[in-house]
Amino acid sequence: MNDLSTFPSSVPTTTSTGARIVPQPLLSKRAKAAIVVRLLINEGADIALEELPPELQAQLTQQMGAMRVVDRVTLASVVEEFTEALESIGLSFPGGMAGALDALDGKIGRETAARLRKEAGVRAAGDPWKRLRALPAEDLVDIIKNESTEVAAVLLSKLDVPVAAGLLGKISGPEARRITYAVSLTGDVTPEAIDRIGISLAAQLDNKKESVFGTGPAERLGAILNSSSTPTREDVLSGLEETDEILATAVRKAIFTFGNIPARITPRDIPRILREVDGGDLLTAMAGAEAAGFADARDFVLENMSGRMADQLREDMAEAGKIKPAVADEAMSSFVSVIRDMESRGDLVLIVEEEDEDE
Numbered sequence: 001m002n003d004l005s006t007f008p009s010s011v012p013t014t015t016s017t018g019a020r021i022v023p024q025p026l027l028s029k030r031a032k033a034a035i036v037v038r039l040l041i042n043e044g045a046d047i048a049l050e051e052l053p054p055e056l057q058a059q060l061t062q063q064m065g066a067m068r069v070v071d072r073v074t075l076a077s078v079v080e081e082f083t084e085a086l087e088s089i090g091l092s093f094p095g096g097m098a099g100a101l102d103a104l105d106g107k108i109g110r111e112t113a114a115r116l117r118k119e120a121g122v123r124a125a126g127d128p129w130k131r132l133r134a135l136p137a138e139d140l141v142d143i144i145k146n147e148s149t150e151v152a153a154v155l156l157s158k159l160d161v162p163v164a165a166g167l168l169g170k171i172s173g174p175e176a177r178r179i180t181y182a183v184s185l186t187g188d189v190t191p192e193a194i195d196r197i198g199i200s201l202a203a204q205l206d207n208k209k210e211s212v213f214g215t216g217p218a219e220r221l222g223a224i225l226n227s228s229s230t231p232t233r234e235d236v237l238s239g240l241e242e243t244d245e246i247l248a249t250a251v252r253k254a255i256f257t258f259g260n261i262p263a264r265i266t267p268r269d270i271p272r273i274l275r276e277v278d279g280g281d282l283l284t285a286m287a288g289a290e291a292a293g294f295a296d297a298r299d300f301v302l303e304n305m306s307g308r309m310a311d312q313l314r315e316d317m318a319e320a321g322k323i324k325p326a327v328a329d330e331a332m333s334s335f336v337s338v339i340r341d342m343e344s345r346g347d348l349v350l351i352v353e354e355e356d357e358d359e
Contacts, residue, residue, distance in 0.1 A: 027074065034063040035070055035078045128198035129158050131205070137163070141170050143201060144179070153182035154189060154197050218247060222254025226336065230257075230292065230329050256340065256350070258285065258332035259293065262300040264350045265339070270304035273339060273348070281334040286313060287320040288328020 027035070037060060040047055049057060070078075093100070101113055132140075132155070140159070144152040144167065156164045156179060168176045225233045233255070241248040256264060265273070274282065289298035302310045342348035 027078065030059060030063045031067065032078045032081070034060060034067055035075065036082050038064060039075070039079070128195075128202035131202055132198065133159060133163070135205075137166060137170065140167055143204075144171060145175075147201075149178050149182045150185075151197055151201075152179045153186055154194065155201065156180075157183055157186050158194070158198070218250035219254050221247075221251045222256075225251065225255055226257070226340070227333065229326070229333075233257075256336060257294075258289065258336055259297050261297040261339075265300075266351065267300075267304040269348060270301055271306070273342065274301075274305060274309075276338045276342065277335055281331040283313065283316050283320060284323055284328060284331035285335045287317040288323035288325070288331065291323070292325065292328055292332070294332070 037047065037049070049060070052060070093103075101116060105113070132143075135143075140155070140163075144155060147155070156167065159167070168180070171179070225236060228236070237248055237252065240251065286298050286301065289295060302313065305313075339348065339350075343350055
């Protein structure tokens with residue numbers, strides 16, 4: 001119901017039973033709309049009147065305030081006309097560019113939608129807070145961290161209590177205390193201000209450019225270098241440190257090599273990993289680890305496998321003799337690939353390395 005004038009003019013009608021109903025007295029279209037709304041509310045229907053334009057909400061309220069009693073014959077006539085009007089509609093369109101964009105939300109590209117809204121001078125309709133409440137916790141935390149304390153307090157107040165409580169646990173203590181105190185000062189915030197804040201926050205979501213890649217540059221580079229040979233990997237990282245030290249540090253954190261096993265793998269997971277590693281790759285990787293500078297990783301693996309298996313592997317390593325660096329590097333890469341595959345399947349959780357305090 002986007003227009004109170006959609007009801008037909010008041011004329012004598014015939015009900016589905018054939019009885020002739022004549023409204024007494026004749027009613028305006030606006031009055032008929034008020035009657036239907038009042039009837040639906042009485043029947044317990046949930047009518048989203050807040051989605052009507054403000055001027056129509058005001059007209060409907062004023063009309064209802066001016067009316068008193070409607071007789072049964074008039075009520076039956078209005079209901080009959082309203083039902084016939086609904087049944088005669090085959091297909092309806094939202095009307096206007098704003099309505100069309102809302103109807104196609106999620107069906108066309110976000111950049112295209114944003115450009116069309118800008119060209120037409122329209123904003124996203126509906127309740128922006130409904131969209132904000134549907135965001136994942138990580139996105140809400142980012143909004144809170146980038147907004148003022150007052151805006152963060154309003155956002156927290158508009159969220160469901162369990163969600164708001166969870167967000168406080170993801171924010172630093174001092175910041176969480178400032179926001180919670182600001183929540184106590186939101187009692188005088190006007191509905192108009194709440195609406196403006198919601199629209200502004202929702203607009204920021206529309207202005208975000210979607211990445212064509214699933215991960216960030218550091219993660220992508222890390223994944224590529226994970227599959228590269230050790231000399232190539234170190235050469236690339238050395239060059240990267242000369243041009244962008246911050247990115248180089250992030251890439252190093254995203255890389256997982258054979259040498260990272262002691263810091264990123266829990267001891268109890270070593271036996272499960274070894275069950276999936278090829279026996280030849282295991283022997284070659286362990287035999288060549290010390291020459292590659294990964295003696296700590298080798299010892300960590302040996303210490304966390306069964307004693308019998310460790311003794312047998314040590315004997316085999318001694319018999320293997322010196323391993324060519326390229327061959328050892330390939331075997332260690334295969335070992336690491338097994339770990340990565342297990343992680344991607346959800347069979348293994350890597351330990352997250354803590355950042356240095358001075359970073």
